[in-house]
Amino acid sequence: MKRDLSTEEKIKAAARKVFMTKGFDGCSVRDIAKEVGSNVALLNYYFRSKEKLFELIFEGAMSDFLQSMMAVFSSDRPLKEKLELIIDQEFDFFMEHPELPMFILHSIQQKNVKIPMPREVVNSIANTGIFEQFEEAKKKGEVRDISLRNTIILIMSNMHYPFMSKNLHKALHQIDDQQVNNDLLIHKKYVTEMIINYLFITNPKA
Amino acid sequence: MKRDLSTEEKIKAAARKVFMTKGFDGCSVRDIAKEVGSNVALLNYYFRSKEKLFELIFEGAMSDFLQSMMAVFSSDRPLKEKLELIIDQEFDFFMEHPELPMFILHSIQQKNVKIPMPREVVNSIANTGIFEQFEEAKKKGEVRDISLRNTIILIMSNMHYPFMSKNLHKALHQIDDQQVNNDLLIHKKYVTEMIINYLFITNPKA
DNA sequence: AGCATTCTTAAACAAATGTTTAAAAAGAGT
DNA sequence: ACTCTTTTTAAACATTTGTTTAAGAATGCT
Numbered sequence: 001m002k003r004d005l006s007t008e009e010k011i012k013a014a015a016r017k018v019f020m021t022k023g024f025d026g027c028s029v030r031d032i033a034k035e036v037g038s039n040v041a042l043l044n045y046y047f048r049s050k051e052k053l054f055e056l057i058f059e060g061a062m063s064d065f066l067q068s069m070m071a072v073f074s075s076d077r078p079l080k081e082k083l084e085l086i087i088d089q090e091f092d093f094f095m096e097h098p099e100l101p102m103f104i105l106h107s108i109q110q111k112n113v114k115i116p117m118p119r120e121v122v123n124s125i126a127n128t129g130i131f132e133q134f135e136e137a138k139k140k141g142e143v144r145d146i147s148l149r150n151t152i153i154l155i156m157s158n159m160h161y162p163f164m165s166k167n168l169h170k171a172l173h174q175i176d177d178q179q180v181n182n183d184l185l186i187h188k189k190y191v192t193e194m195i196i197n198y199l200f201i202t203n204p205k206a
Numbered sequence: 207m208k209r210d211l212s213t214e215e216k217i218k219a220a221a222r223k224v225f226m227t228k229g230f231d232g233c234s235v236r237d238i239a240k241e242v243g244s245n246v247a248l249l250n251y252y253f254r255s256k257e258k259l260f261e262l263i264f265e266g267a268m269s270d271f272l273q274s275m276m277a278v279f280s281s282d283r284p285l286k287e288k289l290e291l292i293i294d295q296e297f298d299f300f301m302e303h304p305e306l307p308m309f310i311l312h313s314i315q316q317k318n319v320k321i322p323m324p325r326e327v328v329n330s331i332a333n334t335g336i337f338e339q340f341e342e343a344k345k346k347g348e349v350r351d352i353s354l355r356n357t358i359i360l361i362m363s364n365m366h367y368p369f370m371s372k373n374l375h376k377a378l379h380q381i382d383d384q385q386v387n388n389d390l391l392i393h394k395k396y397v398t399e400m401i402i403n404y405l406f407i408t409n410p411k412a
Numbered sequence: 413a414g415c416a417t418t419c420t421t422a423a424a425c426a427a428a429t430g431t432t433t434a435a436a437a438a439g440a441g442t
Numbered sequence: 443a444c445t446c447t448t449t450t451t452a453a454a455c456a457t458t459t460g461t462t463t464a465a466g467a468a469t470g471c472t
Contacts (some may be wrong), residue, residue, distance in 0.1 A: 007419080025231035026316060029460060039421060044461060046419095051460095099315075106312050108373045109305075110232055122380055146396060149379055153393050154400075157367035162359055164370070167314045173355055174328055187359050190352060190404075194360075198400040213449080235430060245451060250431060252449095257430095 008046050011036050015043075016057050020103050024054050025110070058107055065104045066121065068093050073128040079137045080200055082130075083155070084192065090159040091188045095181075101160035144199055151199065158191040214252050217242050221249075222263050226309050230260050231316070264313055271310045272327065274299050279334040285343045286406055288336075289361070290398065296365040297394045301387075307366035350405055357405065364397040 014035035018027050029050050033040045047053040068089040072082050094100060130148065137143040162169075162184055170180050220241035224233050235256050239246045253259040274295040278288050300307060336354065343349040368375075368390055376386050 023229075023231060023312075023316065025229060028458075030458085040460080041422085041462080042420060049460075102312065102315050105370050105374060106229075106308065108377070109308050109370070110229065111373070122378065125378070147389075147392070149375075149381075149389055150392050150396060152378075153368055153371075153375065153389065154364070154396065156371060157363045158360075160371075161363035161367040164311050164315070165359075165362060165366070167317070168311060169355075169359065171314070172328065172331070172358075175355075183353075183355055183359065186353070186356055190356060190360065194400060194404040198396075198404070234428075236428085246430080247432080247452080248450060255430075 007042075011038075011043060011046055011053075012057065015053050016061070019054060019057050020061070020099050023103070023106060024050075058104075061100060061104060062121075064093075064097070065100055070124060070128070073125065073130045079133055079143065080196065082133075083151075083199065084196060086155060087159065087188070087192050087195065090155070094159065094163045095184065098163040098166060100163075102164045105160070105164070142200060144201060146199065154195060154199075158187070158195065162187050213248075217244075217249060217252055217259075218263065221259050222266070225260060225263050226267070226305050229309070229312060230256075264310075267306060267309060268327075270299075270303070271306055276330060276334070279331065279336045285339055285349065286402065288339075289357075289405065290402060293361060293365065293394070293398050293401065296361070300365065300369045301390070304369040304372060306369075308370045311366070311370070348406060350407060352405065360401060360405075364393070364401065368393050 011032070015032050018032045018035055022031070029040045029043055032053075033043060036042070043050075043053060047056065069086055072086045072089060075082065075085075077085070134143065134148045134151070138145060166180055166184075169175075169183065170177070175183075217238070221238050224238045224241055228237070235246045235249055238259075239249060242248070249256075249259060253262065275292055278292045278295060281288065281291075283291070340349070340354045340357070344351060372386055372390075375381075375389065376383070381389075
């Protein structure tokens with residue numbers, strides 16, 4: 001049946017690479033075909049169109065994007081540990097995939113491509129029980145009076161943005177890649193301390 | 207000589223609007239011409255090409271993007287006031303121009319369009335004397351031992367990212383625009399407190 | 413081997429792209 | 443009114459775009 005089992009996968013890998021770096025509007029299907037080492041008809045044979053292929057890639061990327069946060073939310077730990085772990089894992093993950101945040105956020109912002117934000121993702125966040133755990137901690141006075149939504153904004157801002165602004169940072173301070181990456185590592189250290197210290201009340205109930 | 211003095215400006219305004227929302231790759235020159243209410247030849251009459259027009263728009267946007275930060279840096283105030291003011295002004299500005307951070311950062315990341323990051327911008331940051339003021343404050347023990355570069359990452363992350371992720375935030379929590387904007391305002395309040403408290407040592411020298 | 417199915421390719425398609433051409437329209441100076 | 447320059451337009455240009463077609467190659471099954 002299948003001459004080469006991985007043809008479909010090779011196309012997906014190439015598409016992911018090209019979409020990720022150039023964006024949906026910034027590349028042609030022939031760019032992807034060239035990356036595969038084949039021609040455009042093959043792409044439309046396996047996937048029906050550029051748009052369908054993109055949606056597939058985007059869904060996978062979106063899953064990766066939220067993966068570590070979801071995994072930690074679902075785990076069975078005290079809230080403080082969870083947040084510390086999220087920051088730690090998110091950061092390390094994006095250190096390996098620095099182009100992911102920009103790809104996801106830019107794709108979402110340009111709504112010419114419809115965003116598959118499955119209700120299951122939204123529900124699965126709620127189903128982790130993180131909302132209840134958070135409210136509990138607030139009631140106990142362990143955590144500052146802040147919504148989980150705002151906490152997520154806080155964490156994401158400091159986890160995603162530094163990778164999205166690498167080139168700006170580089171140009172702004174006229175530094176090289178190594179120094180940029182060094183600044184990123186330092187950022188992680190500061191931000192962990194800052195966020196945890198801010199959210200959690202050290203001397204609860206006086 | 208000039209039949210309508212503002213033709214050139216009208217094109218620039220239309221181009222800015224279209225580039226800003228759709229990105230360089232996401233729009234055609236005919237999109238811009240339609241926004242102007244004219245045809246494509248006129249764009250190339252005033253500006254030589256799509257790319258040249260874009261570079262012009264980008265430069266202006268870049269200037270706006272860094273404007274408030276530069277203005278505050280140049281002002282004559284204590285460091286703490288400066289940082290508080292930057293956060294306050296940046297946030298209010300991006301509340302009015304929420305699409306700017308994404309436009310700037312995405313344009314920079316996609317380096318197919320060359321970025322005019324004039325050395326003058328870089329130098330003017332240095333020339334404000336902010337580096338010296340920052341080092342001074344650290345020496346006095348007023349400020350935590352952190353580089354100005356990392357401080358800028360910290361501030362920018364929390365000022366820019368929330369606007370770049372508006373649609374993600376909206377979809378993730380299934381909330382409407384009003385609630386998103388409300389979360390943004392709350393974010394500003396928290397983040398100002400958090401960053402200032404973190405950076406500045408309340409009880410200097412014990 | 414022979415047949416049917418699956419995979420792969422080159423070529424063609426219409427539509428859209430950025431840019432240029434050439435002519436018309438408008439304005440200024442005399 | 444006339445001429446010269448500046449502005450605006452419609453049409454054409456060569457490429458590039460996403461997609462389809464139709465034929466060929468490879469594979470599986472009996």
